[in-house]
Amino acid sequence: MNSSLLIFILNILYVSGWRDLKVRRFSDDFLFGAATAAYQVEGGWDADGKGESIWDRYLHEHPEVIADGVDGDVASDSYHNYKRDVEMLRELGVDFYRFSISWPRILPTGLPNQTNEKGVEYYNNLINELLKYNIQPVITLYHFDLPQKLQDLGGWTNELSVQWFEDYSRVVYEKYADRVKYWITINQPSTVCVDSYGSGVFAPGIKSSGFGDYLCHKNVMLAHAKAYRLYEKEYKPKYQGSVGIALSLNWADQLTNDTQNVEATDLYREFTLDLYLHPILAKSGNHPAAVRKLVARRSQEQGYKKSRLPELSAAEVELLKGSADFIGVNHYTTVLVSKSNKQHPKPSLLDDMGVDLSYRTEWRKSHSEWLRSAPYGLYKVLMYVNEKYDYPKFLITENGWSTSTGLGDQSRADNIREYLLALQLAIEDGSDVMGYTAWSLMDNIEWIAGTSERFGLYEVDFDSEEKTRKPRLSAFVYKRIIQKRILEPDWLPENLEISITQKVTREEL
Ligand code: GBH
16 A cells, blocks of 8 residues: 555544444454663662662763753652553553663662562562563563663673673673563664763763664674574573564654655655664665665765675675564654755764755644654555565554643544554555554653653652552553553543453463
8 A cells, every 4th residue: 555545534533433444353362561771760770789770870961952851760660560560561451561670770780690579579479460460461571771880881782792691682682581482672773872872861871873873783783683592592492482673663654756866765764764673674685785785885985894784794694694583663753854964063964864854743642753654654564575585474562642740642543443443454555563652651750851751541640659550541551452452543531440350261361
């Protein structure tokens, strides 16, 4: 389907309340979940022997970068509220909870010379509490919070980071792999590298676009592959779990159909999608040729002796190839691409790509500048990956919407239903999708936006001592979808009382 036809169909579906269309059911084995990440919800930033992370350091030193000045020191205090978190998951009736482990909470120095038993115990408690209610833990090993001690040695731009991450992964598998069947190595290598060592808007705030981000890219991808291979070799035979990676896979469409913009869009997709997918999913492996050649040529023109995007050796290509049992899809929005006529700093990622980005004015705005609603993009991006890489297994690991405070989040409820419809269409057209994860279970520290942008199905009262959680309208809508396994566009809860759903026991996730 081309995009205008798809937009048209999705519009009709929406305007007509989807009544005229066949009822699409999520199959019984389709999994629904909700997600959070350690720094964003846990708090307890130095509790019980936890080491400092790059986000602790960055926001303590630069409170001025946070929109409302609220950092993750206490956050939603999930370090103390994990039982309430599991209760919320039971209220929703989800199949799984995706959360991340704070590396410095387990290994304060970053290395396995010293393990923080209290930290290990926290995740043990959380895992056991989930399993007690038949909710499967889905663990992300790394969601942006590197131990500061490793950053002091270059962090993800140091080649040794590959080894550091593998060693950390072993500690975590050793402790929890007997009970945890789903693993995600790294959350969004693009954010870990481009936002953190390129634009520098994220911790550790290093501005080295077109260089630091590429150095990081190679290491983060190899770190992922090492953690995958480690599980495959030492844990999979015993526990039969699976390991994937969560990629930021937003869609990009051309601003107009002239050749220039179509070509710019193709290139932009190579840089934002294929740079991450190709090494893992392509038969030939390695970085996409277009990106490899372009960065090598420009680097040479700019006087560098080697490509700013470090090459992969034959052994590294092999290590990465096929290193995911599923692709975690973090999908939020769509951007429009046009060829840029502006001068960007050299070197920089923007200069390498040579594009400008914008949004279609009709796309509903969220409370985050970068996030507009364009559900057809989820369909498009999944079909793009399907066609290029032969229908891999997907888990939607994040999809969500931001609002301000308040429980009446009709826009989030609409967003979930619209994106789930796009997902159903993608499944109908052959996508192999294991499940869907709502970002986020609850309001949290939205990185440099602090608490000024709310993504939660549950609202968190950050002013209260207990960090009280209350279900929003969208929590009821999501619960209803999970229960009925169909989308009912007009459904509204009669009141905002939520109760714990009795879960049907499933043998396996
Ligand atoms: C996800 O990234 C993250 O995985 C999750 O932790 C986060 O809470 C969620 O998004 C909602 O934001 O600061 O203006 O430069 C989604 C991709 C990449 C979008 C970083 C925002 C920074 C924008 N994000 N990007 S800005």
